[in-house]
Amino acid sequence: MTGSLHRFANPARFQRLARAVLPWCAGGAALAFVAGLYLSLVTSPPDYQQGDTVRIMYVHVPAAWMALGAYTTMALASAVALIWRHRLGDLIAQSAAPIGAGFTVIALATGMLWGQPMWGTFWVWDARLTSVLVLLFLYLGYIALVHAFDDPERGAKAGAILALVGWINVPIVKFSVDWWNTLHQPASISRFAKPAIHPDILTPLLMMAAAYMLLFATLLLLRVRAAILEHRLRTLAMARAQG
Amino acid sequence: MTELLNMGGYAVFVWSAYGVTLGVLGLMVLDSVMRLKRRQAELERLEGSAE
Numbered sequence: 545m546t547g548s549l550h551r552f553a554n555p556a557r558f559q560r561l562a563r564a565v566l567p568w569c570a571g572g573a574a575l576a577f578v579a580g581l582y583l584s585l586v587t588s589p590p591d592y593q594q595g596d597t598v599r600i601m602y603v604h605v606p607a608a609w610m611a612l613g614a615y616t617t618m619a620l621a622s623a624v625a626l627i628w629r630h631r632l633g634d635l636i637a638q639s640a641a642p643i644g645a646g647f648t649v650i651a652l653a654t655g656m657l658w659g660q661p662m663w664g665t666f667w668v669w670d671a672r673l674t675s676v677l678v679l680l681f682l683y684l685g686y687i688a689l690v691h692a693f694d695d696p697e698r699g700a701k702a703g704a705i706l707a708l709v710g711w712i713n714v715p716i717v718k719f720s721v722d723w724w725n726t727l728h729q730p731a732s733i734s735r736f737a738k739p740a741i742h743p744d745i746l747t748p749l750l751m752m753a754a755a756y757m758l759l760f761a762t763l764l765l766l767r768v769r770a771a772i773l774e775h776r777l778r779t780l781a782m783a784r785a786q787g
Numbered sequence: 788m789t790e791l792l793n794m795g796g797y798a799v800f801v802w803s804a805y806g807v808t809l810g811v812l813g814l815m816v817l818d819s820v821m822r823l824k825r826r827q828a829e830l831e832r833l834e835g836s837a838e
Contacts, residue, residue: 773826
């Protein structure tokens with residue numbers, strides 16, 4: 545175990561790997577965004593029921609996917625940190641949290657801007673909207689908890705436990721539209737069924753999803769790199785204070 | 788062009804949604820890049836003066 549996993553978990557090695565991968569993720573994200581925005585705003589047709597508001601879907605749905613994906617990344621990294629006691633797991637989890645919170649804010653804000661013209665209200669306390677709001681509070685609570693301790697190791701451990709326990713909310717968000725009677729519409733895309741969407745609408749949606757995913761990878765790598773440097777800065781400062 | 792801007796009468800909602808999205812994403816990019824740059828500069832300063 546120690547051989548293969550710890551080789552990639554070595555911070556210096558991670559920095560080298562991140563430096564090599566970063567330009568590809570950032571370049572890919574930029575290209576996918578240009579293509580995605582063009583497809584969603586210009587070439588895709590208005591919906592026969594929702595008119596042009598359907599274009600909000602292209603920024604809303606992938607943001608919700610990433611809000612859940614970032615949380616799962618955070619929970620997995622926290623599990624690695626708790627089980628193998630590896631610092632890099634904590635650094636990845638702590639770097640994913642603010643990005644996930646950002647995607648959650650986008651999902652909520654664009655959802656409200658879609659809800660007002662289509663449902664006649666910005667907000668309802670249905671299961672989907674409420675569980676996504678809980679997801680935002682989990683992110684914010686995690687960030688606050690990690691910074692609430694003088695000892696960063698203790699903060700990281702408390703945060704890791706919260707991240708893991710809070711993961712229960714991810715399937716609740718996902719299946720809320722099936723388990724409860726929500727005003728929010730059910731999923732349009734299923735991995736197990738042929739999507740009920742025309743390619744003219746599916747293509748921009750998937751392109752924006754790719755853009756969001758690549759941007760998430762870019763931001764995560766940037767933040768983990770910064771976190772590793774911060775760790776080194778702290779070690780240096782401590783060595784100075786003692787010497 | 789005006790048709791695109793008008794968004795079938797839903798211009799306020801559609802453009803606000805895209806505005807909020809790009810605004811939040813832009814802020815996240817800026818914050819992540821600045822954070823790394825700041826740490827790099829600080830480390831360079833500390834390690835440089837250590838020798």
